[in-house]
Amino acid sequence: MVLATSLLLPATLHAATDTETLYQQHCASCHGADRLGGMGPALLPENLSRLKTPQAEEAIQHGRPATQMPAFGNVLDEASVTALAEYIYQPPATTPTWEKTDITDSHLLPHPTGTLPDEPTYDADMMNLFLVVEIGDHHVTLLDGDSMEPIHRFASRYALHGGPKYSPDGRFVYFGSRDGWITKYDLYNLKVTAEVRAGINMRNIAVSADGNYVMAANYLPHTLVLFDADNLELLEVLPVASGDETSRVSAVYTAPPRDSFIAALKDIPEAWEITVVNGKANVRRMQTDTWLDDFFFDPGYDHLIGAARDGKHGMVINLDTGETVADLPLPGMPHLGSGITWDYEGRRVMATPHFRAAAVSIIDMDNWQVIKTLETAGPGFFMRSHENSRYAWVDVFFGPNKDKVHVIDKQTLEIVKTLQPAPGKVAAHVEFDRYGEKLLLSVWDQDGAVIVYDADTLEEEKRIPMNKPSGKYNVWNKIHYEEGTSH
Secondary structure (H helix, E strand, O other): OHHHHHHHHHHHHHHHHHHHHHHHHHOHHHHOOOOOOOOOOOOOHHHHOOOOHHHHHHHHHHOOOOOOOOOOOOOOOHHHHHHHHHHHOOOOOOOOOOOHHHHHHHOEOOOOOOOOOOOOOOOOOHHHEEEEEEOOOOEEEEEEOOOOEEEEEEEOOOOEOOOOEEOOOOOEEEEEEOOOEEEEEEOOOOEEEEEEEOOOEEEEEEEOOOOOEEEEEEEEOOEEEEEEOOOOEEEEEEEOEEOOEEOOEEEEEEEHHHOEEEEEEOOOOEEEEEEEEOOEEEEEEEEOOOOEEEEEEOOOOOEEEEEEOOOOEEEEEEOOOOOEEEEEEOOOOEOHHHOEEEEEOOEEEEEEEEOOOOEEEEEEOOOOEEEEEEEOOOOOOOEEOOOOOOEEEEEOOOOOOOOOEEEEEOOOOEEEEEEOOOOOOEEEEEEEOOOOOEEEEEEEOOOEEEEEEEOOOOOEEEEEEEOOEEEEEEHHHHHOOOOOOOO
């Protein structure tokens, strides 16, 4: 056995060397010699979580439509394509780093603040615009929320993640990509104004309530990164650590009434509140009883609700004291980041779908008791509503009923209708217009669509063809922290 292993080892090493040579010859010019990305996205396991190996082989062989990724099928044989696909899913020999100089060197500033006109170049209600992220070919469509007609479509960075965030006046939008890129885009002039790469693998970004700062949450490296919102100039890199242990950052959120950011940590049982004064970040640590992900907040941002890593319960933390004040029985890994709230019989309730359970949990936010558990057709991902709508919508994202969407009456707490807009295709993620009169639902498919519904009659009004549309983000709802949408 030892002899056989020793005989095989040189061949294995030779194969690895050949694959490395193939990568450097065909891929490095766009994706970086170290796989950290360049003109193309980073090719590291964490960054490719949305792309399965067969899809990677398909992209290598045939290229990717609407991108600069060429086809290599006439250059590389099948074995070489397979070897390259396997190679990019292997972790690098040494953990890559992304330092301050890397961040500042990545900074792009095509249109500095104040150099573009201050009036929109088109006619629309600027508060009723939607941005639709199309993950099929990494584009974004700007949609008029009154006419429900596309205004403009533009290319985005690879694999946007965490939802775009608007400036308080709604003029600018900030996108974050899995590869760590932050893009500032001017909705008046339809132009990218600034870009910077905050990390190698980034979870999301948040914009401060006053619009002055942008903060990025990184998986790799283990940092929070603070930028000036005007031109995305670097202000500070915050190492995320407790003693000798460092942590990935699951997400960062804006807490408007507190003029702060809240960060969820993946590997340390703490939650951080970060206040920024004159460009300098100050961290307040809150100890938690366990590792918490996927935060939700009550309307006044007095309490944080986090999902415990074991997927069996949620914990409520008083943000003033940092103390845990309630333990919520929520088996099935609640997706709290998609939670919504509304008034029910004179009290405020919140509701959340679950990743691993066919249920929606409805919780009284006064006493933190689960008042009802609705049985659904399968585990869900997104839940949405609007203050002016009597209905809440929840998808059935996981499992055989992924093509169904439930409509819940917020006053009876019952499912009143189940829709199947495109049999066999995932239907997910609702977003209402600013008035709560119309809503958009995605058919997540390459030949997909955004479907427009009347929010009162629940009747379909039109379909807008799109390339695997995922999230939709209404300007008014986002900048006013509408109770029925994610923050």
